[in-house]
Amino acid sequence: xxxxxxxxxxxxxxxxxxxxxxxxxxxxxxxxxxxxxxxxxxxxxxxxxxxxxxxxxxxxxxxxxxxxxxxxxxxxxxxxxxxxxxxxxxxxxxxxxxxxxxxxxxxxxxxxxxxxxxxxxxxxxxxxxxxxxxxxxxxxxxxxxxxxxxxxxxxxxxxxxxxxxxxxxxxxxxxxxxxxxxxxxxxxxxxxxxxxxxxxxxxxxxxxxxxxxxxxxxxxxxxxxxxxxxxxxxxxxxxxxxxxxxxxxxxxxxxxxxxxxxxxxxxxxxxxxxxxxxxxxxxxxxxxxxxxxxxxxxxxxxxxxxxxxxxxxxxxxxxxxxxxxxxxxxxxxxxxxxxxxxxxxxxxxxxxxxxxxxxxxxxxxxxxxxxxxxxxxxxxxxxxxxxxxxxxxxxxxxxxxxxxxxxxxxxxxxxxxxxxxxxxxxxxxxxxxxxxxxxxxxxxxxxxxxxxxxxxxxxxxxxxxxxxxxxxxxxxxxxxxxx
Amino acid sequence: xxxxxxxxxxxxxxxxxxxxxxxxxxxxxxxxxxxxxxxxxxxxxxxxxxxxxxxxxxxxxxxxxxxxxxxxxxxxxxxxxxxxxxxxxxxxxxxxxxxxxxxxxxxxxxxxxxxxxxxxxxxxxxxxxxxxxxxxxxxxxxxxxxxxxxxxxxxxxxxxxxxxxxxxxxxxxxxxxxxxxxxxxxxxxxxxxxxxxxxxxxxxxxxxxxxxxxxxxxxxxxxxxxxxxxxxxxxxxxxxxxxxxxxxxxxxxxxxxxxxxxxxxxxxxxxxxxxxxxxxxxxxxxxxxxxxxxxxxxxxxxxxxxxxxxxxxxxxxxxxxxxxxxxxxxxxxxxxxxxxxx
Numbered sequence: 001x002x003x004x005x006x007x008x009x010x011x012x013x014x015x016x017x018x019x020x021x022x023x024x025x026x027x028x029x030x031x032x033x034x035x036x037x038x039x040x041x042x043x044x045x046x047x048x049x050x051x052x053x054x055x056x057x058x059x060x061x062x063x064x065x066x067x068x069x070x071x072x073x074x075x076x077x078x079x080x081x082x083x084x085x086x087x088x089x090x091x092x093x094x095x096x097x098x099x100x101x102x103x104x105x106x107x108x109x110x111x112x113x114x115x116x117x118x119x120x121x122x123x124x125x126x127x128x129x130x131x132x133x134x135x136x137x138x139x140x141x142x143x144x145x146x147x148x149x150x151x152x153x154x155x156x157x158x159x160x161x162x163x164x165x166x167x168x169x170x171x172x173x174x175x176x177x178x179x180x181x182x183x184x185x186x187x188x189x190x191x192x193x194x195x196x197x198x199x200x201x202x203x204x205x206x207x208x209x210x211x212x213x214x215x216x217x218x219x220x221x222x223x224x225x226x227x228x229x230x231x232x233x234x235x236x237x238x239x240x241x242x243x244x245x246x247x248x249x250x251x252x253x254x255x256x257x258x259x260x261x262x263x264x265x266x267x268x269x270x271x272x273x274x275x276x277x278x279x280x281x282x283x284x285x286x287x288x289x290x291x292x293x294x295x296x297x298x299x300x301x302x303x304x305x306x307x308x309x310x311x312x313x314x315x316x317x318x319x320x321x322x323x324x325x326x327x328x329x330x331x332x333x334x335x336x337x338x339x340x341x342x343x344x345x346x347x348x349x350x351x352x353x354x355x356x357x358x359x360x361x362x363x364x365x366x367x368x369x370x371x372x373x374x375x376x377x378x379x380x381x382x383x384x385x386x387x388x389x390x391x392x393x394x395x396x397x398x399x400x401x402x403x404x405x406x407x408x409x410x411x412x413x414x415x416x417x418x419x420x421x422x423x424x425x426x427x428x429x430x431x432x433x434x435x436x437x438x439x440x441x442x443x444x445x446x447x448x449x450x451x452x453x454x455x456x457x458x459x460x461x462x463x464x465x466x467x468x469x470x471x472x473x474x475x476x477x478x479x480x481x482x483x
Numbered sequence: 484x485x486x487x488x489x490x491x492x493x494x495x496x497x498x499x500x501x502x503x504x505x506x507x508x509x510x511x512x513x514x515x516x517x518x519x520x521x522x523x524x525x526x527x528x529x530x531x532x533x534x535x536x537x538x539x540x541x542x543x544x545x546x547x548x549x550x551x552x553x554x555x556x557x558x559x560x561x562x563x564x565x566x567x568x569x570x571x572x573x574x575x576x577x578x579x580x581x582x583x584x585x586x587x588x589x590x591x592x593x594x595x596x597x598x599x600x601x602x603x604x605x606x607x608x609x610x611x612x613x614x615x616x617x618x619x620x621x622x623x624x625x626x627x628x629x630x631x632x633x634x635x636x637x638x639x640x641x642x643x644x645x646x647x648x649x650x651x652x653x654x655x656x657x658x659x660x661x662x663x664x665x666x667x668x669x670x671x672x673x674x675x676x677x678x679x680x681x682x683x684x685x686x687x688x689x690x691x692x693x694x695x696x697x698x699x700x701x702x703x704x705x706x707x708x709x710x711x712x713x714x715x716x717x718x719x720x721x722x723x724x725x726x727x728x729x730x731x732x733x734x735x736x737x738x739x740x741x742x743x744x745x746x747x748x749x750x751x752x753x754x755x756x757x758x759x760x761x762x763x764x765x766x767x768x769x770x771x772x773x774x775x776x777x778x779x780x781x782x783x784x785x786x787x788x789x790x791x792x793x794x795x796x797x798x799x800x801x802x803x804x805x806x807x808x809x810x811x812x813x814x815x816x817x818x819x820x821x822x823x824x825x
Binding site for chain 2: 075079101104109111112269271272333424425426427429433436437438439440441442443446447449
């Protein structure tokens with residue numbers, strides 16, 4: 001049998017065949033198309049529908065963009081230019097509006113001579129955030145810190161900041177960067193101080209105002225630290241000292257210090273804030289304050305203490321049950337009647353408080369979701385280690401819960417940032433509607449409809465998209481388990 | 484509509500709160516003088532009436548009145564702070580004391596004058612609601628608009644006027660609700676509505692800004708009275724008098740030929756007793772309202788008299804091109820009539 005077989009086989013291969021490339025239909029572009037776009041008749045139809053829609057959109061919008069005019073100082077001029085270039089009946093965008101009014105979209109009615117202040121505050125914000133947000137990757141931190149430093153300095157110079165300011169700025173930035181790299185703990189403290197600096201930069205006035213308020217907080221913390229063995233009593237004592245300082249001494253101290261060492265910037269009116277300066281000021285403040293508030297509310301809602309729990313539940317459900325616009329109306333209109341006449345309670349501050357409360361209620365629910373996702377064993381194990389409540393939360397529970405909640409937290413952040421445009425209803429100049437309408441109210445730009453929306457939309461997209469990319473980066477970085 | 488109800492509630496709360504708090508305080512004039520600055524509630528943007536330029540400097544018909552009041556009271560037309568107010572927040576901003584005076588193209592109506600506890604010292608622009616339609620619609624009168632779709636701004640008096648007018652003429656319409664002028668123009672141009680209705684001054688500006696104004700007409704019917712006036716709070720009559728007579732000083736200035744160019748000269752050399760009293764050479768009228776003798780002179784110097792302001796901001800020489808019409812002096816067939824200065 002085997003002999004016969006051996007004789008009928010003419011050739012036996014002694015080596016392995018080299019790997020052949022897959023057949024033409026299974027590789028390259030063709031395979032990709034077949035696998036992703038034309039696998040089955042439903043997908044094929046959907047592909048063609050999608051292509052048609054894309055083509056239709058392109059065909060409709062491309063000419064408009066192609067015909068758009070940059071160098072025109074009014075709608076009429078823009079229309080004549082388009083007709084000259086592209087013939088009768090051609091339509092196109094008049095982005096001359098953006099060229100002429102970009103500063104109002106970015107800064108509202110902030111005086112142009114002082115533009116360097118919001119600009120440096122904005123870029124220094126990244127220096128303040130770097131020790132918090134970019135601790136994981138040295139390379140990324142270097143990029144962020146480098147870009148922010150250069151931008152803060154170069155743009156301030158470009159906007160005509162006075163020389164002494166530029167020198168201070170340069171020295172400050174260099175010191176700060178050194179701190180971030182070599183003494184990260186000190187850099188964190190600077191990050192905590194930064195909000196006071198930003199307020200001073202944006203609103204101006206004497207630096208001693210924010211400084212003495214900060215001093216009150218430091219004083220309170222010091223008292224708490226000194227008396228820490230008395231537990232809750234120490235907290236109360238610290239709080240009392242801080243409040244007493246703010247109430248009785250801080251304003252007088254600010255005046256005296258100002259007399260000793262006058263350091264002040266021209267004062268700015270909150271009404272002059274507008275555009276993205278307003279949106280970012282409100283958005284960043286609300287975002288930064290709503291996270292800790294949200295954590296506290298979420299913990300309070302899970303607490304065993306009935307009063308704490310009850311308060312948290314009522315607060316969260318009340319705020320979530322009311323639209324943001326209502327809260328804004330309360331802030332801007334109703335509050336005026338409860339305050340004594342003549343009190344000047346800053347409108348932006350009122351709005352920031354309301355947006356923060358609104359965001360913190362949502363934040364609390366997002367974090368509660370994260371807390372609920374942890375198995376009970378984590379709590380029990382932490383308890384078995386003998387950790388007290390705060391240590392348990394700080395070391396075991398919150399790090400895990402917050403990590404799980406990152407997409408939700410950042411989602412809330414982005415939502416809050418976009419919601420800042422609602423301030424249009426209380427007469428502030430949000431970049432999307434109010435400012436656009438105001439610019440259209442000059443006869444030159446009456447009739448420009450899409451251009452302001454496109455410009456503001458683009459900036460919003462850039463900011464929101466970066467936030468969402470950062471959240472994805474953070475999720476990657478924190479992926480320590482192998483679930 | 485729920486929106487309107489809500490704003491109504493807010494406004495009602497405003498009234499309840501304000502009458503108590505502010506009738507007692509009263510003296511707006513003193514507050515303004517102390518502050519050294521006048522705070523005007525203005526429209527955040529209405530072509531010709533109020534708009535900031537690229538540097539944030541406001542100008543327009545309403546703005547000029549505000550500056551004239553500031554010149555009369557504080558002595559400097561630039562000592563003004565403009566607080567932009569939306570259609571919904573304007574009256575609460577006034578009654579809560581956030582602004583001293585509202586120069587914001589607000590229609591003087593019974594309910595606003597009484598229930599909202601406001602005073603409208605005098606009318607600075609007589610407006611009325613009209614319709615803008617495309618020429619090829621073939622309509623020449625608003626009465627032929629039966630069954631038409633009409634773009635209409637919600638929450639305004641124009642909305643109510645429209646309903647009244649169509650009901651009175653026994654014809655129907657389909658409302659297309661819009662939120663702002665810009666949106667209205669866009670919808671109208673995109674063909675979402677056959678007619679766009681708002682105040683006639685606004686329609687003229689809108690039409691003038693179109694790429695093809697010749698293809699659109701404003702129908703001859705004016706379906707409502709919209710006397711636009713500055714507004715102040717109830718309970719401070721002296722402040723109301725100041726606003727009223729500053730406006731009248733501008734009108735009288737036009738009547739007697741006092742312009743921003745010749746006011747300085749006339750204040751020295753005029754022999755007309757009325758002009759002498761107006762400009763404070765004789766009688767010291769300003770003292771009667773808590774101001775100095777030259778208040779009216781400064782008001783006219785700020786932006787010129789009523790006619791000059793009209794011509795510079797919305798008149799026929801401007802792109803908006805409004806004719807004087809009802810807003811001409813009474814001697815020229817209009818309604819602008821200043822009571823005697825004596």
